[in-house]
Amino acid sequence: MYQEERLQGILQHMQQHHRISIEDICELFEVSRDTARRDIVKLEELGKILRTRGGAIWPTLNKEVSSYGDRLQSEPQIKQAIGRLAASLLKNGDYLFMDASTTVLHAAEHIRTEGHVLVTNSIDIAGILYERPGIDVHLLGGKVHPRHRFIYGARTLDMLRDYQADKLILGTSGITPDGITNPYEEEGYAMREMIQRADQVIVLADHTKFGMRQFFRVAGLESIDILITDREPEERMKEALLQHDINIMIAAI
CATH class of the missing domain: 3.40.50.1360 (Rossmann fold)
Structure with a gap:
C-alpha cells in the first residue's frame, strides 16, 4: 500500500474515532512502527491532525469556513x-x-x-x-x-x-x-x-x-x-x- 492510501485510511479512521495510536496504524495497515510514525509526521505537516505522544488526535477547532x-x-x-x-x-x-x-x-x-x-x-x-x-x-x-x-x-x-x-x-x-x-x-x-x-x-x-x-x-x-x-x-x-x-x-x- 502506498503512503497516500494509508494517509487516507488513517484520516477515515480518525473521522470516526477522533484519535489513533501508533499501534493502531501498525495493526490496521500492517506496517512497522517507524512507518507509522512517518505517516503521523506527514499528516501533521499537512495540518490534518495533532500529533500526541504515541499517536495523534483529530483537531476539534475547525478553522475552515466555506462560502x-x-x-x-x-x-x-x-x-x-x-x-x-x-x-x-x-x-x-x-x-x-x-x-x-x-x-x-x-x-x-x-x-x-x-x-x-x-x-x-x-x-x-x-x-x-x-x-x-x-x-x-x-x-x-x-x-x-x-x-x-x-x-x-x-x-x-x-x-x-x-x-x-x-x-x-x-x-x-x-x-x-x-x-x-x-x-x-x-x-x-x-x-x-x-x-x-x-x-x-x-x-x-x-x-x-x-x-x-x-x-x-x-x-x-x-x-x-x-x-x-x-x-x-x-x-x-x-x-x-x-x-x-x-x-x-x-x-x-
Whole structure:
C-alpha cells in the first residue's frame, strides 16, 4: 500500500474515532512502527491532525469556513429534511427569530403556517419570506457580511434587544458537550442575543457538526430545547444532550 492510501485510511479512521495510536496504524495497515510514525509526521505537516505522544488526535477547532454558496450546496437533501422537520414544529401565530444559517434557510422555505412575525439577520431568509402571505418580516439593521450574507454589528444587537419571540430556529457550525460554536464572533453575538430573547430554542445541526468546535462559543447546551439532526449522535454527545433534557429529533431523509 502506498503512503497516500494509508494517509487516507488513517484520516477515515480518525473521522470516526477522533484519535489513533501508533499501534493502531501498525495493526490496521500492517506496517512497522517507524512507518507509522512517518505517516503521523506527514499528516501533521499537512495540518490534518495533532500529533500526541504515541499517536495523534483529530483537531476539534475547525478553522475552515466555506462560502455561503458552497454551504448552501453542501448536503442539500439532509438540510432540506432537517429544515422541513423544523418548519413542521411551528404553529400559526408564532413570533420567530431565525439566524442566517443555510439549514435555517431551508426551514424558511418549508414554512406553511401563517400569522408569523419574523425577525432575522439573514438577507436571504428575508428575501424568501417578505412576500409570503401571513408573515410579517423584520430585517435587522447593521453591516452586511459579503461572504456569508448575515447582518451584524452594534445596530443589530440594539434592535434585537427590543424584540421577544416564541421560537428561535438556529443553525450552528459546531456542537460539542461544551455547547454550540460559530466561526465569527460578530455573528455569534447576534445568535446569543436571539437565544436570550426566545422562549424556545430549536437548533438545527446535521451529523457533520457534532464534535466540531469553531472560534467563538455562542452558548452552552443548557440553552437548547430541541435539537434536529439527521443521525443519532455518538454516545458521549447524546449523553450530554440528554443530561440537559434536550429533545433530540431525527429527520427522515
